[in-house]
Amino acid sequence: MLGKIRIQRIQKLHQKKFRLLEKRFIAEGTKTVLDLIRANYPMECVIATSDWIKTHLKSPCNAEVIEAEQFELDKISCLHTSPEVLALCELPVLQASPIENTRLTLVVDAVRDPGNLGTIIRLADWFGVHQIFASDDTVEWTNPKCIQASMGSFVRLQPIYRSIDELETLCLENHSYAADLEGDNLYTTVVKSQGILVVSSESHGLHPVLQRSVKQKLTIPSAHKPGIGPDSLNVAIATGIFLAEFARQANS
Amino acid sequence: MLGKIRIQRIQKLHQKKFRLLEKRFIAEGTKTVLDLIRANYPMECVIATSDWIKTHLKSPCNAEVIEAEQFELDKISCLHTSPEVLALCELPVLQASPIENTRLTLVVDAVRDPGNLGTIIRLADWFGVHQIFASDDTVEWTNPKCIQASMGSFVRLQPIYRSIDELETLCLENHSYAADLEGDNLYTTVVKSQGILVVSSESHGLHPVLQRSVKQKLTIPSAHKPGIGPDSLNVAIATGIFLAEFARQANS
Numbered sequence: 314m315l316g317k318i319r320i321q322r323i324q325k326l327h328q329k330k331f332r333l334l335e336k337r338f339i340a341e342g343t344k345t346v347l348d349l350i351r352a353n354y355p356m357e358c359v360i361a362t363s364d365w366i367k368t369h370l371k372s373p374c375n376a377e378v379i380e381a382e383q384f385e386l387d388k389i390s391c392l393h394t395s396p397e398v399l400a401l402c403e404l405p406v407l408q409a410s411p412i413e414n415t416r417l418t419l420v421v422d423a424v425r426d427p428g429n430l431g432t433i434i435r436l437a438d439w440f441g442v443h444q445i446f447a448s449d450d451t452v453e454w455t456n457p458k459c460i461q462a463s464m465g466s467f468v469r470l471q472p473i474y475r476s477i478d479e480l481e482t483l484c485l486e487n488h489s490y491a492a493d494l495e496g497d498n499l500y501t502t503v504v505k506s507q508g509i510l511v512v513s514s515e516s517h518g519l520h521p522v523l524q525r526s527v528k529q530k531l532t533i534p535s536a537h538k539p540g541i542g543p544d545s546l547n548v549a550i551a552t553g554i555f556l557a558e559f560a561r562q563a564n565s
Numbered sequence: 566m567l568g569k570i571r572i573q574r575i576q577k578l579h580q581k582k583f584r585l586l587e588k589r590f591i592a593e594g595t596k597t598v599l600d601l602i603r604a605n606y607p608m609e610c611v612i613a614t615s616d617w618i619k620t621h622l623k624s625p626c627n628a629e630v631i632e633a634e635q636f637e638l639d640k641i642s643c644l645h646t647s648p649e650v651l652a653l654c655e656l657p658v659l660q661a662s663p664i665e666n667t668r669l670t671l672v673v674d675a676v677r678d679p680g681n682l683g684t685i686i687r688l689a690d691w692f693g694v695h696q697i698f699a700s701d702d703t704v705e706w707t708n709p710k711c712i713q714a715s716m717g718s719f720v721r722l723q724p725i726y727r728s729i730d731e732l733e734t735l736c737l738e739n740h741s742y743a744a745d746l747e748g749d750n751l752y753t754t755v756v757k758s759q760g761i762l763v764v765s766s767e768s769h770g771l772h773p774v775l776q777r778s779v780k781q782k783l784t785i786p787s788a789h790k791p792g793i794g795p796d797s798l799n800v801a802i803a804t805g806i807f808l809a810e811f812a813r814q815a816n817s
Binding site: 344432435436438439440441464465466469500501533534535536537542543544546547549550551553554557558560561564565 | 717
């Protein structure tokens with residue numbers, strides 16, 4: 314049994330202010346929790362049904378394992394359909410490593426939608442991005458919808474938050490690109506795949522400071538003439554296309 | 566004023582069965598409604614606040630324009646934040662045109678999430694796809710979340726629903742590709758950009774009938790070895806990367 318106090322404590326973690334205060338966040342679902350266990354990720358506890366424990370926990374786990382009834386998981390889950398397993402994770406103190414000169418670094422600017430940020434983390438993981446920096450006004454990566462959308466990739470890649478001034482320095486000191494509606498054609502540009510790529514929310518556009526500090530702006534050409542067809546692409550979709558093209562050029 | 570009967574009628578259109586019965590669907594928000602008006606799309610009426618009408622309706626509109634109070638729009642909107650304008654559109658009877666030999670045709674297989682389908686329609690529009698076919702078990706494109714995610718692109722590009730047998734014939738009779746986790750490397754394959762591309766939901770995978778009827782399966786390579794890193798990419802993201810690569814090859 315979980316107990317009322319623990320249930321209330323976990324329910325509070327659905328809110329950002331308690332996640333920051335308690336330095337804990339929730340990760341749910343079989344794939345994500347197994348990724349956490351495999352990676353030896355610091356967790357306070359794993360809460361699961363007895364069936365889940367029997368089926369999935371064959372080897373030891375570095376966290377306390379608490380057996381719970383499905384109705385208890387329903388109470389603490391952030392999801393519409395509550396899963397059979399949930400982990401209470403420790404919020405790590407992240408340290409940036411020096412910019413690598415073999416792999417791409419991603420900068421996420423003002424992405425407010427947690428689903429988009431989670432999808433970007435999953436994409437960055439897929440394409441082997443070295444590090445993600447995010448502007449201070451980007452949604453926090455421990456938001457349950459972000460954790461969910463990242464599909465376990467947050468275990469390997471967590472955004473490090475920086476002020477716009479720090480991101481400016483990063484762009485000025487390195488070979489930096491930004492995805493922008495007005496830029497050079499992505500497909501006819503030879504890119505350095507160990508540089509910095511800045512992506513920003515399609516509704517706000519690129520921050521003016523980053524506009525002027527990146528070395529080159531690049532665009533994904535549309536089949537339509539300007540003013541006809543879609544105005545833009547969603548930021549996660551655009552990030553996918555950019556990362557794919559950087560990866561293609563790096564491997565060809 | 567909208568009147569109680571019209572409000573109730575529109576509220577019913579939030580449900581699929583009434584959309585099919587009444588042959589009407591709802592499209593919301595300034596960009597989408599202006600796209601509809603510009604395209605002369607068949608609409609029963611446009612419902613908007615007086616402010617919206619004053620600001621946006623400079624030229625004549627092919628549908629009845631009904632002025633409404635914001636609280637009335639709140640009642641009929643499908644969105645969390647209700648917009649200032651909403652259109653009641655006629656459900657068109659769609660006819661497939663012959664497969665073009667200059668542009669790509671997209672086949673969407675078993676995509677159940679309306680946000681994903683809407684994003685795919687927006688992407689297909691961006692990259693100038695000629696036509697979209699969807700399997701019968703794909704979510705309907707008039708779902709409010711799909712309309713929303715398509716950002717007006719459904720005005721130019723509406724999926725045509727077909728049985729799996731019809732899609733099989735399409736794949737057998739044309740040069741067809743499928744996005745698949747086990748396929749040839751997308752980046753080292755020379756593709757025919759006037760072929761057929763099949764994309765399927767990442768949770769269900771490609772339908773067995775399409776598995777065996779497409780000419781070639783292609784994959785987006787991951788930076789990780791199999792078993793490490795993300796298992797897959799979201800279907801809308803993968804579609805974006807595929808369409809971008811087909812467009813790049815067509816233009817290089």
